[in-house]
Amino acid sequence: MDVTLTVNGTPHVLEIDDPRVSLLDALRQRLDLTGTKKGCDHGQCGACTVIVNGRRINSCLTLAVMHEGDEITTIEGIGTPGDLAPLQQAFIRHDGFQCGYCTPGQIMSATAMLEELRQGWPSQVTGDLGSPALSDDEIRERMSGNLCRCSCYPNIVDAIREVAGKAAEGAA
Known part of the structure; x- marks a missing residue:
């Protein structure tokens, strides 16, 4: 199945072969946005925090397919090495x-x-x-x-x- 994720202002069409892929794994493995970290993978540590539609969430606790059309911001989207937030x-x-x-x-x-x-x-x-x-x-x-x-x-x-x-x- 294809899912379109808008990450840091850019739409990305991902071919998701398993609907159980977490948003965290989609960001890290499919989009190579490795700033979002996998800590506990149980929603207890917050290392995977991203902002979705203006609200912070633990990306390890949600599925990528649930965020079709959402605005997702990762650490890569708030600053660059030459222009830090x-x-x-x-x-x-x-x-x-x-x-x-x-x-x-x-x-x-x-x-x-x-x-x-x-x-x-x-x-x-x-x-x-x-x-x-x-x-x-x-x-x-x-x-x-x-x-x-x-x-x-x-x-x-x-x-x-x-x-x-x-x-x-x-x-x-």
Whole structure:
């Protein structure tokens, strides 16, 4: 069966021989987009986080055939080596990675999380539903689906806080 996936703004027609192919495997094996990592393959680590139609998902938990016509963004779609996205730059500045395996998923999740925050989505620790403040607890809660085996969490939080602060300054 053929399925058309729009990945990073480009439509790709894939011949899927098994409808059980995960979105993660389609991205990595069929489109050679290896920035999205296979960690646990059970939706527990977040290394495979991508953004589909503006929402972050674990690509290991969904089938490629389910995303016909969806807009999929991977780490390759948010920055290039010569033109890094603000979160990518902040992760480097704040040393928000050690081994780097979780970093693409962390950055994709943080990208979507900042948009969720901008739209006023509450989390489990949001005190004021009218306008969630970006405390360290708020960041940690919103990023809790992404694990880092090297324990770079304080630096990841610092990188996210920096980018969120610059976005808030730009909006003011």
